[in-house]
Amino acid sequence: xxxxxxxxxxxxxxxxxxxxxxxxxxxxxxxxxxxxxxxxxxxxxxxxxxxxxxxxxxxxxxxxxxxxxxxxxxxxxxxxxxxxxxxxxxxxxxxxxxxxxxxxxxxxxxxxxxxxxxxxxxxxxxxxxxxxxxxxxxxxxxxxxxxxxxxxxxxxxxxxxxxxxxxxxxxxxxxxxxxxxxxxxxxxxxxxxxxxxxxxxxxxxxxxxxxxxxxxxxxxxxxxxxxxxxxxxxxxxxxxxxxxxxxxxxxxxxxxxxxxxxxxxxxxxxxxxxxxxxxxxxxxxxxxxxxxxxxxxxxxxxxxxxxxxxxxxxxxxxxxxxxxxxxxxxxxxxxxxxxxxxxxxxxxxxxxxxxxxxxxxxxxxxxxxxxxxxxxxxxxxxxxxxxxxxxxxxxxxxxxxxxxxxxxxxxxxxxxxxxxxxxxxxxxxxxxxxxxxxxxxxxxxxxxxxxxxxxxxxxxxxxxxxxxxxxxxxxxxxxxxxxxxxxxxxxxxxxxxxxxxxxxxxxxxxxxx
RNA sequence: CGGGGAGUAGCGCAGCCUGGUAGCGCAUCUGCUUUGGGAGCAGAGGGCCGGAGGUUCGAAUCCUCUCUCCCCGACCA
Numbered sequence: 292x293x294x295x296x297x298x299x300x301x302x303x304x305x306x307x308x309x310x311x312x313x314x315x316x317x318x319x320x321x322x323x324x325x326x327x328x329x330x331x332x333x334x335x336x337x338x339x340x341x342x343x344x345x346x347x348x349x350x351x352x353x354x355x356x357x358x359x360x361x362x363x364x365x366x367x368x369x370x371x372x373x374x375x376x377x378x379x380x381x382x383x384x385x386x387x388x389x390x391x392x393x394x395x396x397x398x399x400x401x402x403x404x405x406x407x408x409x410x411x412x413x414x415x416x417x418x419x420x421x422x423x424x425x426x427x428x429x430x431x432x433x434x435x436x437x438x439x440x441x442x443x444x445x446x447x448x449x450x451x452x453x454x455x456x457x458x459x460x461x462x463x464x465x466x467x468x469x470x471x472x473x474x475x476x477x478x479x480x481x482x483x484x485x486x487x488x489x490x491x492x493x494x495x496x497x498x499x500x501x502x503x504x505x506x507x508x509x510x511x512x513x514x515x516x517x518x519x520x521x522x523x524x525x526x527x528x529x530x531x532x533x534x535x536x537x538x539x540x541x542x543x544x545x546x547x548x549x550x551x552x553x554x555x556x557x558x559x560x561x562x563x564x565x566x567x568x569x570x571x572x573x574x575x576x577x578x579x580x581x582x583x584x585x586x587x588x589x590x591x592x593x594x595x596x597x598x599x600x601x602x603x604x605x606x607x608x609x610x611x612x613x614x615x616x617x618x619x620x621x622x623x624x625x626x627x628x629x630x631x632x633x634x635x636x637x638x639x640x641x642x643x644x645x646x647x648x649x650x651x652x653x654x655x656x657x658x659x660x661x662x663x664x665x666x667x668x669x670x671x672x673x674x675x676x677x678x679x680x681x682x683x684x685x686x687x688x689x690x691x692x693x694x695x696x697x698x699x700x701x702x703x704x705x706x707x708x709x710x711x712x713x714x715x716x717x718x719x720x721x722x723x724x725x726x727x728x729x730x731x732x733x734x735x736x737x738x739x740x741x742x743x744x745x746x747x748x749x750x751x752x753x754x755x756x757x758x759x760x761x762x763x764x765x766x767x768x769x770x771x772x773x774x775x776x777x778x779x780x781x782x783x784x785x786x787x788x789x790x791x792x793x794x795x796x797x798x799x800x801x802x803x804x
Numbered sequence: 805c806g807g808g809g810a811g812u813a814g815c816g817c818a819g820c821c822u823g824g825u826a827g828c829g830c831a832u833c834u835g836c837u838u839u840g841g842g843a844g845c846a847g848a849g850g851g852c853c854g855g856a857g858g859u860u861c862g863a864a865u866c867c868u869c870u871c872u873c874c875c876c877g878a879c880c881a
Contacts, residue, residue, distance in 0.1 A: 296842080298842085300816095308874085308875075309874090309875095312874080316815090323872075323873065324872095325854095325871085325872065325873095326872085327871085327872070327873095379880095379881070380881085382879080382880095383879085383880080416881090417881075448880080448881085450879085450880070451805060451878075451879055451880080452805095452877090452878090452879080452880090458880075505881095509881085510881085511881045512881070514881085517881075519881095531881085534881060536881085566881085601839090601840070601841080603839075642839090642841075642842080642843080643840090643841070644840085644841040644842050644843090645841090645842055646842095647841080647842075648842050649842095651842095660840085660841080662840055662841085663840085664840065665840090672840085672841095686841090
């Protein structure tokens with residue numbers, strides 16, 4: 292029996308899917324657009340994306356990759372060159388067929404039959420083919436390699452079933468595309484990007500992930516090897532949060548990306564591609580959200596500290612605002628996580644208590660409420676979003692002196708960042724099960740009444756082709772998927788759970804988004 | 805794309821079966837009261853009932869088509 296009155300109407304344990312949707316709307320992150328599968332990203336949601344984008348972009352640039360921008364439209368013919376690639380995408384591409392509208396005579400507009408395009412244009416689902424075209428022109432010699440490009444863009448995939456941030460028809464992402472002299476260098480880049488994503492997820496998003504290679508059946512269409520980072524959501528399901536692909540020479544072959552080597556011979560480039568998307572925000576919600584809304588890690592919070600003056604619409608307000616402004620300036624002069632602290636003095640009309648709950652739902656890391664009595668005592672009322680509730684079902688306010696509050700804010704924000712990560716790490720560790728060696732154990736483990744099944748680590752013999760298909764079918768019957776082969780796992784020392792043969796590596800099994 | 809559910813005021817919903825031109829709660833606005841906590845009282849504003857056709861004297865309500873959302877599948881980089 293809890294006296295706590297939560298800020299959301301749905302609890303995670305009651306209906307996780309409903310809870311997720313309530314967080315998205317209650318935290319004012321995004322809303323439906325009226326266009327199938329497309330969302331409007333509102334300022335708070337987009338602000339988080341901008342933070343994430345900036346920090347990721349810093350890392351991409353620091354790695355020596357150059358940004359560029361390619362067209363949203365790709366000629367249809369580009370897709371016909373790499374057979375496997377087109378097979379993987381053909382069913383979900385948006386196609387532009389006309390370039391003009393005319394009146395239909397009934398007050399509406401229709402595509403002008405006279406304005407049909409000679410060759411349809413594809414709205415990019417990913418840009419391998421069009422960037423590959425450019426690479427074939429830009430690369431002549433081994434001296435031009437490696438060529439490492441990145442673009443921030445929107446892409447469109449005509450998904451059957453969509454969910455805000457997790458799978459939308461249009462989404463925002465970065466896609467890195469690189470060309471190399473040989474397999475070794477391309478693989479180095481593929482794994483570099485993977486490690487960049489792993490550390491970014493943990494250091495910036497406070498989202499622990501498992502980095503590893505995807506099984507053959509989960510590879511990007513046309514790829515030789517696909518790697519991913521996988522995060523555990525609070526319902527125990529896995530979310531693929533970023534991917535990095537070694538594409539071999541097949542895309543280079545299709546696009547004609549070759550170079551003259553040191554001995555004067557013609558060689559095909561080895562290419563790689565890697566990307567993360569707005570899906571990371573979905574992962575953020577399902578990693579850090581609680582029954583009061585979102586909790587944004589300070590590193591990506593658009594506002595890390597929000598000051599709410601308790602205005603009374605009387606003569607005292609002026610002095611209170613001045614007191615708050617000094618507080619704001621004092622905090623803005625601090626640094627946290629290597630950057631100036633982002634602090635908002637929220638003077639919008641409205642009662643502080645009502646505004647507090649809005650910011651709780653949005654997940655601002657620290658909320659400072661300041662009333663006349665605080666001012667008299669030279670203190671502020673400080674609330675940490677990561678530990679909202681105190682004894683008695685009431686928000687757990689601290690009351691530091693104003694100057695002390697400002698001086699300590701950097702440390703508090705860093706502590707929140709760390710504690711969100713620790714909490715997520717502990718939850719994941721508590722929900723990874725090892726030592727499952729038989730299929731019937733796996734079946735029991737994931738029986739329907741298990742509320743929080745989490746992940747299971749098993750050993751396997753890495754079957755391929757039809758043998759792998761059979762394994763995938765078996766798992767599918769249990770609604771399970773192979774997530775990846777973790778990079779840092781202990782060597783195999785047992786039998787394959789599927790075939791009984793000698794195991795060669797460990798894999799994670801989980802239900803997935 | 806298959807099965808199920810749903811679209812009525814900014815949000816959440818009732819009304820629909822048994823047609824007679826729309827209602828509740830929250831939010832908003834105004835006034836008064838209150839004031840260290842998600843305020844109270846009174847009043848007010850706001851909707852061509854997702855869209856298009858059809859039946860009818862008359863459609864939120866009945867019929868057809870269509871769009872969008874949610875859940876379960878299939879699909880999914």
